Amino acid sequence: MATSRSAPxxxxxxxxxxxxxxxxxxxxxLELAVEGVAHGGHCVARHEGxxxxxxxxxxxxxxxxxxxxxxxxxKFLRADAVEVLDASPDRVPAPCPFSGPGMCGxxxxxxxxxxxxxxxxxxxxxEQLQRIAKIDLDEVAPDFTxxxxxGHPDGLRWRTxLELAVxxxxxxxxxxxxxxxxxxxxxxxxxxxxTAALRDRFDASVAGLDLxxxxxxxIVGIELPQPKGEKTPAVREIVDTAHGSxxxxxxxxxxxxxxxxxxxxxxxxxxxxxxxxEGERAVDLYCGVGLFTRALADLVGPSGSVLxxxxxxxxxxxxxxxxxxxxxxxxxxxxxxxxxxxxxxxVVVLDPPRAGAGRDVVATIADLAPRVVTYVACDPAALARDxxxxxxxxxxxxxxxxxxxFPMTQHVECIAVLRPRGEANAS
Ligand SMILES: C[S@@+](CC[C@H](N)C(=O)[O-])C[C@H]1O[C@@H](n2cnc3c(N)ncnc32)[C@H](O)[C@@H]1O
Numbered sequence: 495m496a497t498s499r500s501a502p503x504x505x506x507x508x509x510x511x512x513x514x515x516x517x518x519x520x521x522x523x524l525e526l527a528v529e530g531v532a533h534g535g536h537c538v539a540r541h542e543g544x545x546x547x548x549x550x551x552x553x554x555x556x557x558x559x560x561x562x563x564x565x566x567x568x569k570f571l572r573a574d575a576v577e578v579l580d581a582s583p584d585r586v587p588a589p590c591p592f593s594g595p596g597m598c599g600x601x602x603x604x605x606x607x608x609x610x611x612x613x614x615x616x617x618x619x620x621e622q623l624q625r626i627a628k629i630d631l632d633e634v635a636p637d638f639t640x641x642x643x644x645g646h647p648d649g650l651r652w653r654t655x656l657e658l659a660v661x662x663x664x665x666x667x668x669x670x671x672x673x674x675x676x677x678x679x680x681x682x683x684x685x686x687x688x689t690a691a692l693r694d695r696f697d698a699s700v701a702g703l704d705l706x707x708x709x710x711x712x713i714v715g716i717e718l719p720q721p722k723g724e725k726t727p728a729v730r731e732i733v734d735t736a737h738g739s740x741x742x743x744x745x746x747x748x749x750x751x752x753x754x755x756x757x758x759x760x761x762x763x764x765x766x767x768x769x770x771x772e773g774e775r776a777v778d779l780y781c782g783v784g785l786f787t788r789a790l791a792d793l794v795g796p797s798g799s800v801l802x803x804x805x806x807x808x809x810x811x812x813x814x815x816x817x818x819x820x821x822x823x824x825x826x827x828x829x830x831x832x833x834x835x836x837x838x839x840x841v842v843v844l845d846p847p848r849a850g851a852g853r854d855v856v857a858t859i860a861d862l863a864p865r866v867v868t869y870v871a872c873d874p875a876a877l878a879r880d881x882x883x884x885x886x887x888x889x890x891x892x893x894x895x896x897x898x899x900f901p902m903t904q905h906v907e908c909i910a911v912l913r914p915r916g917e918a919n920a921s
Contacts, residue, residue, distance in 0.1 A: 516567030521560060524573065528555045531614045533622055533875055535602030535904030536572075544570060549670065550595055551575035552582035552606060553614075560595065563671070572671075584610035589650060590902075592667075592678045599670030601683060602904040608642075608649045612898050615640040615906040619874045619896050626878035629891060634918075640896040640906055643755040649901030653684040654707040655752045660717075663696045665703050683902050687713045706746045709754070714746045728812065735762045737789055742816045744783045748809050753899045757785055760870055760909065763895060764843055765789055767911040768868045773797040774840035777862065779830045779855070780804060784813035786843045791823045798822060803833045830855055835862060842867045850876025853883045860887035867912040877908055890918035 526539035528551045536547040539559070547570060551557050557575035564571035574595035578585070588594065588604035603611045616639050623629040631638045646652040658665040659675050666677040680689050685707040696703070702718035708729035716726060728743045731750055735758045744750045751757040764786055770776055770793040778787040781802035791800045803826045804810050810827040817823045826833055830846070831854055839862040844851055850873065851859075859867060867889060871877035881891060889912040899907040912918065 514565050514568075516565030519561045519564050519566060519571065523576070524559050524561065525579070526557055526559050526573070526575075528553055528557060528575075530621075531617055533618050533904075539573075541571065544568075546571045546573050548573045548575055549602065550605060551578070552584055552610075554580075555582050555585070556580040582610075589648075590682045592676060592681075596669065598667045598676045598678055598681075599672070600667045600681065601902040604902050608647075608901060611649070611901065612640040612642065615898065615904070616896065618904075619894075619906060619908060622874040622878040623881065623894075626875060627882040627885065629878070629881060629885075631894065634891045635894040638894055638896065640898050642898050643753055643759055645755045646753075646901065649898075650682050651684065651686055652753050652755075652901060653681070653688075654754055655750065656681060656684045656688055656705045658692070658703040658705065660696050660700045660703055663698055663700070665692050665694065665696065685713070691715055704747055708746075710741075716746055726808075731757065733757045733761060733785065735765075735789075737762065737765055737792075740788060742783050742785065742788075743812050745808055745812065748806065748812065749782045751785075751899065756897070756899045756907065759897060760907070761785060761789055763909050764868050764870065765793070767893065767909065768841045768843060768866055770794050770798075770841055775836075775838065776800045777835055777839045777842045777859075777864075778802045779835075779842065779844040779851070779859075780846045781809075781813060781825070782806075782845070783809050784816045784825070786845065787813060787823060787825070788816055788820075790841070790843065791817065791820050794822070796820075796822050799824070801826065801835065801839075803828055803830050803835070805829050835859075838862055839864045841865065843870070844868075845870035846876075848873040848876060850880045852880070856880055856883035857887060860884065860889060863914075865913065865917075866892075869908075869910045869912065871908045871910065872905065874906060874908060877910060881910060881912070884912050888915045889913065890915050892918040 528537045528539045532538050536549045539546045548559050556579040558577035559573035560576045561573045584607050586607045592598040593604035620631050661675045666675045688705045700717045704716045706714045709732040710730040726745045726747045729746045731742045733740050772795045774794045776790040781787045781804045787802040800823045807827040842864045892913045893911040895909050897907045
């Protein structure tokens with residue numbers, strides 16, 4: 495049974511608001527006819543002309559929903575479906591006993607059959623590109639569908655990294671849009687080896703626990719806050735692709751893809767799309783510890799060059815090690831927006847965080863006049879916005895693929911290939 499507790503000194507999202515206009519509606523129940531899916535792990539319904547974003551439901555359902563945020567005057571309401579009156583054929587029993595209204599906020603689609611989860615994500619990407627960038631996927635990528643990653647056909651036990659909160663010595667995950675800790679003794683999307691830590695008790699000084707299952711060696715657990723001056727240990731990750739096998743050292747708290755098949759799948763897709771040629775200049779933005787940088791360097795060879803840019807100085811240090819001293823690779827610890835990317839590039843790969851790259855970075859990339867830009871994106875809304883900026887700069891989408899790198903959650907990874915106008919969709 496899940497229990498919940500409030501973190502000392504923190505207040506839940508519900509208490510945080512000040513001076514709201516209108517009558518608070520939290521806790522009120524509404525009967526709703528659920529319409530389509532929306533970006534963010536919820537569906538849209540309407541109540542007296544207002545949009546209600548409803549979690550724990552599916553398009554086409556009729557539900558009783560309990561309002562979780564909003565007043566009689568707010569533009570929209572948020573709600574959780576607490577009773578299903580007409581169920582969607584895609585509804586399934588949640589594999590996780592801690593998912594549901596008021597429970598762990600880690601997953602969004604536990605109650606949805608996996609193929610239907612991917613169909614929802616496909617729809618969200620389609621809709622974001624259409625609405626934000628006016629890109630019709632039927633024209634640029636008519637077969638677009640969010641694809642399953644290999645290895646975890648039930649969508650469970652894929653997570654190799656987990657950031658837990660610890661309150662009063664007990665580890666757990668937060669409720670959706672709240673600081674409230676939900677105590678859990680297993681996370682079914684995570685590596686089975688993390689369960690022991692979830693059942694452990696911690697010192698009162700521990701506020702968090704980061705768990706990593708690397709591809710080499712045992713699980714690493716890091717209690718937070720780390721003592722001042724303590725170096726975070728490194729873990730080793732192996733990436734096997736059609737282009738060969740490579741090993742990467744990365745800080746146990748640094749960025750690495752969470753799904754065990756993600757790094758190799760994305761690397762293959764990026765290299766196939768980008769097709770770096772010997773002697774070319776490649777630029778890898780938001781390069782982390784050099785997943786793409788290293789392969790680009792191998793393919794352009796010593797007669798070419800690669801520039802990798804990454805804001806996290808520690809990641810850049812690991813990237814240097816991971817490049818094995820290749821002299822045609824330059825690694826820059828810098829905010830991409832402030833970096834000097836030089837003049838001209840043949841290929842650009844970018845893999846920004848959820849906020850995307852933004853107008854200025856897109857303009858800088860376009861000024862390099864690359865023959866191809868490959869954009870790895872973890873947020874379809876930010877991707878859509880940036881694709882709009884690329885279009886303004888004369889770069890159009892040539893291909894788009896989507897991957898279910900986060901089963902049971904709303905998250906989706908997309909890889910867009912852009913080429914100068916007139917060359918896109920030429921093949
Ligand atoms: C999605 S990760 C991609 C990392 C790498 N490409 C990989 O696949 O392992 C995004 C990376 O961007 C870095 N980052 C975030 N904001 C940045 C910025 N403004 N400038 C440069 N790097 C940034 C993060 O530290 C992180 O390593």
